[in-house]
Amino acid sequence: MxxxxxxxxxxxxxxxxxxxxxxxxxxxxxxxxxxxxxxxxxxxxxxxxxxxxxxxxxxxxxxxxxxxxxxxxxxxxxxxxxxxxxxxxxxxxxxxxxxxxxxxxxxxxxxxxxxxLPTDFYTLNEKAYEVELFKDYYVAPSLLSTLKTNNKAINVVGSIFANENGFANCLLLNTNKQVIEALNGNLFLIKGSTIKTPPLADGCLKGVLRTQILNILKDLPEFTFEEASISPFELQKADELFITNVITGIQPITKYRKKQYKNEVAKSLLQKLNVKVRLG
Known part of the structure; x- marks a missing residue:
């Protein structure tokens, strides 16, 4: 129906x-x-x-x-x-x-x-979640690439690549070889007390949960937040990586190539997100 x-x-x-x-x-x-x-x-x-x-x-x-x-x-x-x-x-x-x-x-x-859906609130998935770069095709950054249109061929082919190679997800690159997002959500990177997410100008989706996380981060003085380009070389230097979308909430990445990641910041942000959901 x-x-x-x-x-x-x-x-x-x-x-x-x-x-x-x-x-x-x-x-x-x-x-x-x-x-x-x-x-x-x-x-x-x-x-x-x-x-x-x-x-x-x-x-x-x-x-x-x-x-x-x-x-x-x-x-x-x-x-x-x-x-x-x-x-x-x-x-x-x-x-x-x-x-x-x-x-x-x-x-x-x-x-x-x-x-x-099986759960009412957002829960943290702490199972192994390994990602890889998808480099067969690239996103051309523009206003159109920030929209949720039916033109999702790169996400479909990337999902097939991830499935065939045993990855939970893939990270997409733009034509400038900058990391912009995951196949199904926005990407956040934590290094020390700095949290970064790619700017819309790099071609990432203007995600609704991305906006919610940005609003939460404004009230956290212990972190410095940047909307800045992320190079592939930064991924293995990060302390944490996580993906956001409105269905899953926050999905921590546990592994990229040889690097293993923590999830402390993701866990804390998820708790704050659930409070916002309850009060909102």
Whole structure:
């Protein structure tokens, strides 16, 4: 059961070859965590979606308010008996069918799907989590590379590479050979009392949980925070590396090549993140 333009219906009746998200990757999406009817970081998700739609020159319907989309998300969860549990929601917006590369118009369709998640709050996964650089292809840094679009070929191929070679994840490089992010989230590096994450100008995703972590770090005077480029050589000199996304929260990296990492800062930040979730 999915929500297609406000109508709850069977998901098998939606996709056609003319769908522009399928045919051209002409689509955006938000992956959202909802816990017992509470949409986590909803304002950040909403404003990122609106900004992304403007960048792709999609027509934003007048009804697309925060309140409208929140109601549609909760309606979808209720239809699947997930309103009293924790769920992963995907809100996908694509330009309506018609045209070739040049669309016939800029109107949009939206689809909302939901799947249950096993835990209500963020928990720390302390199992072995080894990563490697993915160097077959590179991300060209631009405003488009910071958006959550359907153009995720490098993430798909990188995930296959990681799986075939026994890695939990891979780190992506931009065309300047700087480390920008993981396949499924933003990257943070800790060295001593300094915490770094790549700037958006390097091409990383403008992650919602990245924003939350940045806000938490502003209130931690014991750390110096930098949005600065990360070279591959810095990875093996770091004390900690971790990945962030709204579903997992904070995922510590335990190993990169011969370097083993601690997770003390990741553990502390995760506790603060959960407090923010409860109070927010």
């Amino acid at each position: 999915i929500n297609f333009n406000g109508t709850l219906q069977n998901e098998n009746n939606i996709l056609t070859p003319e769908n522009r998200g399928y045919a051209y990757g002409d689509a955006l999406f938000e992956t959202i965590k909802v816990s017992h009817g509470k949409i986590l970081f909803w304002e950040d998700h909403y404003f990122r979606l609106m900004a992304s739609m403007r960048i792709l020159r999609m027509e934003i319907p007048m009804r697309f308010t925060m309140e409208f989309l929140e109601t549609e998300i909760l309606k979808t969860l209720e239809a699947q008996n997930l309103k009293s549990s924790t769920a992963r929601v995907k809100l996908l917006v694509n330009r309506v069918a018609g045209g070739l590369y040049l669309p016939n118009n800029n109107d949009i369709d939206y689809i909302i799907t939901a799947k249950a």
